[in-house]
Amino acid sequence: MSGTVRSEADLVMFSERLANSAAFNTLFREGMDLVEETAAYLDGAGRSEAKELERAVSLTYATESMRLTTRLMQLASWLLLHRAVKEGEMSLAQANREKTKVKLTASDPGARDLIEKLPAALQDLIERSMALQAKVRRLDQTMHAPAPDAAVMGNPLVPQLNALKAAFEQ
Secondary structure (H helix, E strand, C coil): CCCCCCCHHHCCCHHHHHHHHHHHHHHHHHHHHHHHHHHHHHHHHHHHHHCCCCCCCCCCCHHHHHHHHHHHHHHHHHHHHHHHHHCCCCHHHHHHHHHHHHCCCCCCCCCHHHHHHCHHHHHHHHHHHHHHHHHHHHHHHHHHCCCCCCCCCCCCCCHHHHHHHHHHHC
């Protein structure tokens, strides 16, 4: 073992690497594809399906399509902000400041009994957008978690080394 002590500047933060990961690339593509698919649906088949709905369900359709659009625009904003980090256009710290304008908790869908009356395609888009929102929230919490205090954390290998030492001393 080396007695070299690493400075905090030498540490590589996992959170800073997430924007460059394959997982982020997959999430980014999934999010952008869902935005495009939703726009195509709402401008095409969704418009036709909405005209055939009863008045009360039509109001729910309008409300839920606005919530869906808002949710997806917030998610797209978050994804684009972190793609800028990936491409070196801004630092994670800058993205952290900018992301305060993005609301990842906004626009949850309405009551389940009302959603069930909507066309199946819209229900699917709502469900997929909520799953995407959950993934983005988890990634956001990981990427923007405060850095651990190195002094409090100590050397993470010490417990394992002590266990090995104790095992060999027996």
